[in-house]
Amino acid sequence: MKLLRVGTAGAERPALLDAEGILRDLSGIVDDIDGALLADEGALGRVRAAAEAGELPALDAAGLRTGPPLGRIGKVVCIGLNYHDHARETGVEPPAEPVIFFKAADTVVGPHDTVLVPRGSAKTDWEVELAVVIGRTARYLESAEEGLAHVAGYAVAHDVSEREFQIERGGTWDKGKNCETFNPLGPWLVTAEEVPDPQRLSLKLWVNGELKQDGTTAEQIFPVGEVVRYVSQFMTLYPGDVINTGTPAGVAMGQPEPKPYLRAGDVVELEIDGLGRQRQELKDA
Structure with missing residues (x-):
């Protein structure tokens, strides 16, 4: 569904x-x-x-905003550096264990909502990601197969990031990840039975019509089931929690100088096979 x-x-x-x-x-x-x-x-x-049974009434979609496909999100857990090609482009060794950081649930907006460039930002970046939505309480799972069994569905996520805030301003990554509107989600929550193999999905992202990211979840260092299993060793995952599972190569940070970071007026579009498409215009906060 x-x-x-x-x-x-x-x-x-x-x-x-x-x-x-x-x-x-x-x-x-x-x-x-x-x-x-x-x-x-x-x-x-x-x-x-x-x-x-055909019992559901139709809705007139004309002019109707699409919000995030999930309400009352508990937490948004994010996995950093989870694609081999992204690690290569940023010049770092693939991590031995998944890198975990968080986004506040209030960063989540609809798939076509405006994304705000933070005040003082010079390095706002794009990241198309496969989002995993948890459907069963998960704690201390023992296998990747168990991890997959706790997934209710999947969605497109845009893990917008401010790289100066993230890397150059001290502390953890959270400063560059939790700015307002920095996690468009949707358009749909596609239930797990419609995604039999989450490691065979194509991810694409365009900026102003130019293809920037063209990857596949087959490049993930830690596949979806293992990510869920691993995270469950450190925290309890509850139904309605979201895991952003990392981004493939092609982010602005990995480009030659001058790096083409996002500015007000830019348009970002992104999609994942079978999970739908997003489009956001950027404006100054």
């Missing part, structure tokens, strides 16, 4: 995109697309049954 949330920010309603590309209203069946729904097999079964 392709689950999404539509409407004005803070007042989104749950919806489903059917096989014919028609937007269907879920508000008569569920309150929201969130961790509580993902953990409730009965509620998900009712959604599937209603969709298959």
Whole structure:
């Protein structure tokens, strides 16, 4: 299933995109697309049954904003340097263990919402990423297979980053990762049964129409199941938590000087096979 949330920010309603590309209203069946729904097999079964029976009313999508496909996100866990080609372009050795950092849940915005260039920023960068959404409580998992079994679905994430704040201003990466609007998510939450192999997905990103990133999740150093297993050794993952699993080569930081960092007025578009497409215009904060 392709689950999404539509409407004005803070007042989104749950919806489903059917096989014919028609937007269907879920508000008569569920309150929201969130961790509580993902953990409730009965509620998900009712959604599937209603969709298959053609019982869901159509929504007029014209002019309707697409919000993040997941509400009430608990935490956003991010994996750094998780692609062989990205490690090469940034001149670092692949990590022996996954690099973990966090984004606050309030950085998450809709897939077509405006992205704000922070005040004083000279190095705002782009990063297309596969986002993993947790559907079952995960703690101390023992195998990558168990990790995959705890995934409810997948989405496109844009891990926007400010590299000066991240690298040159001291402390951890968090300064460059938690600026307002720095995690567009969506358009859909695609349930796990529609993504039989998350290591065979193409990821692409364009800036002002120019292709910048053209990668594949086959390049991941730590695949999805192992990422979930590993993270569960250090924290409990709950339904509705999100893991951004890293970005392939092609970020601005990896380009020759002068590096083409983002500015107000730029347009970024990104997509992942089967998970949909995003488009954001950048404006000054």
